Amino acid sequence: MEHNLQNTISLLTRTPAALNALLRDLPEAWTFRNEGEKTWSAFDVVGHLIHGERTDWMPRAKMILQFGETHTFEPFDRCAQERESQGKSLGQLLDEFARLRLENLGELRALNLQKEHLTLRGRHPALGVVSLSELLATWAAHDLTHLHQISRVMAHQYREAVGPWSAYLGVLRCAGHSS
Amino acid sequence: MEHNLQNTISLLTRTPAALNALLRDLPEAWTFRNEGEKTWSAFDVVGHLIHGERTDWMPRAKMILQFGETHTFEPFDRCAQERESQGKSLGQLLDEFARLRLENLGELRALNLQKEHLTLRGRHPALGVVSLSELLATWAAHDLTHLHQISRVMAHQYREAVGPWSAYLGVLRCAGHSS
Numbered sequence: 001m002e003h004n005l006q007n008t009i010s011l012l013t014r015t016p017a018a019l020n021a022l023l024r025d026l027p028e029a030w031t032f033r034n035e036g037e038k039t040w041s042a043f044d045v046v047g048h049l050i051h052g053e054r055t056d057w058m059p060r061a062k063m064i065l066q067f068g069e070t071h072t073f074e075p076f077d078r079c080a081q082e083r084e085s086q087g088k089s090l091g092q093l094l095d096e097f098a099r100l101r102l103e104n105l106g107e108l109r110a111l112n113l114q115k116e117h118l119t120l121r122g123r124h125p126a127l128g129v130v131s132l133s134e135l136l137a138t139w140a141a142h143d144l145t146h147l148h149q150i151s152r153v154m155a156h157q158y159r160e161a162v163g164p165w166s167a168y169l170g171v172l173r174c175a176g177h178s179s
Numbered sequence: 180m181e182h183n184l185q186n187t188i189s190l191l192t193r194t195p196a197a198l199n200a201l202l203r204d205l206p207e208a209w210t211f212r213n214e215g216e217k218t219w220s221a222f223d224v225v226g227h228l229i230h231g232e233r234t235d236w237m238p239r240a241k242m243i244l245q246f247g248e249t250h251t252f253e254p255f256d257r258c259a260q261e262r263e264s265q266g267k268s269l270g271q272l273l274d275e276f277a278r279l280r281l282e283n284l285g286e287l288r289a290l291n292l293q294k295e296h297l298t299l300r301g302r303h304p305a306l307g308v309v310s311l312s313e314l315l316a317t318w319a320a321h322d323l324t325h326l327h328q329i330s331r332v333m334a335h336q337y338r339e340a341v342g343p344w345s346a347y348l349g350v351l352r353c354a355g356h357s358s
Contacts, residue, residue: 007206015199022197022326027186058307127343134342141341144334145350147201148327154190155323161182162320163313164306171213171324176349 003137005113008048015143016098019046022150024094026053031090035156035176043151046093047081049146053078053100057139058107064122065111072123076121108136182316184292191284194322197303198225201329203273210269214335214355221329225272226260228325234259234278236318237286243301243311244290251302287315331355 001007023031023042034041040048060073085093111117118133155171166172180186189225202210202221213220219227239252264272290296334350345351 001208001336001340002213003337004206004208007208010206011209018197018201021200024194027183027189028185029180029183030190033180038284039298079341124343127346130342130344134340134344137337137340137342138344138348141334141337141344141350142335144330145348148330148334148350148353151271151323151327151330155320155327157180158182158316158320161313161316163316164303165305165309165313165317165320169317169320169324170355171320171327174327174353 003118003133005136006117007142008136009105009108011140011143012101015049015147016094016101018147019049019150020098021093024091030154030157033153033157040149040153042153043085043090043093043145044081044151045153046090046097047085047142048078049089050093050097050100051077051080051084052139052142053097053104055073058104059134060122060135061108061111061132064120064135065117067122069121069123069129072125075125146173149176182297182312184297184315187315187319188284188287190319190322191280194228195273195280197326198228198329199273199277203270209333209336212332212336218355219328219332221332222264222269222272223260224325224332225269225276226264226267226327227257228322229272229276230256230259230263230277231318231321232276232283236281236314237283239301239314240287240290240311243299244296246301248300250304250307251304254304263325302338327353328355 007043023046033044034044055074056076063073065073088096113132118131118136120132121129122132122135124130152174155169159166159172162169162172202225210221211221224336234253239348242250267275292311297310297315299311300308301311301314303309318339331350331353337352338345341348341351
């Protein structure tokens with residue numbers, strides 16, 4: 001389907017509550033384990049989502065509206081959560097993510113974007129010219145790629161425990177598809 | 180990690196609320212669309228989870244406790260939701276899933292399973308001999324495989340809308356891994 005701003009906002013609104021319902025107070029055996037060296041746990045992913053709320057989506061949207069293609073977005077730091085999540089509990093991160101998302105969606109709604117705004121373009125440091133519409137669609141799809149990742153990382157913890165049923169569990173054959 | 184009954188119950192307890200937070204009242208453009216012919220929408224997946232609550236997990240667990248390997252489990256009907264979800268809303272399905280899961284977890288806790296019960300074995304119609312521990316671990320991993328699927332099916336709807344960012348979104352390269 002084409003990008004639809006209301007559908008994007010509907011999804012973005014729900015992600016913090018969905019992650020909260022899934023992860024809060026879940027045993028750390030689920031939430032702090034990863035898939036091996038240099039991979040992320042659910043805890044790491046929530047920290048990454050927080051960093052996106054702070055530095056990626058709305059800052060870039062406002063940059064497109066203000067500067068168009070003349071300014072290049074700041075590169076996104078994919079490892080920021082290693083510093084920023086230190087000493088915090090998963091509950092604190094879930095609260096922080098929910099608060100930042102709410103603020104950002106408030107700002108997004110206040111922009112009162114019209115169809116003509118969505119075709120405006122900006123400049124991504126690696127991907128080149130991108131549209132505001134693509135940025136906002138990616139914000140939603142990025143939530144989904146990390147929900148996909150969290151479910152995979154958690155399922156990985158039971159890879160052995162499920163015995164022969166592993167043959168039926170597609171999630172256990174997912175390699176993550178990260179480049 | 181090894182199977183841990185409390186960790187399994189912790190996860191099983193959270194899935195209905197997580198799906199509720201993600202899916203309830205979300206536009207149908209997200210929840211009723213699939214990945215193409217003979218694939219499932221989020222609506223279909225919730226129906227499938229309901230059928231599992233009715234016919235798969237607890238019935239099989241009780242069968243292992245009562246009959247061991249002497250009785251073979253009933254085969255699981257992977258298409259049951261096509262009949263059973265007809266005429267229902269997604270909200271109704273989410274309610275039904277939450278109610279059945281709550282009942283089943285009540286029954287599971289009432290069994291007061293000890294370590295020696297978890298090694299008891301039953302007979303799967305295709306996989307052969309399986310343990311109660313493997314069945315219960317699979318119940319949890321099955322929730323995760325379908326959360327993985329739902330996030331993928333929903334992301335698929337924005338495959339074009341994200342433009343060049345598709346290169347960074349692993350979920351868009353996931354083929355589902357179903358056999």
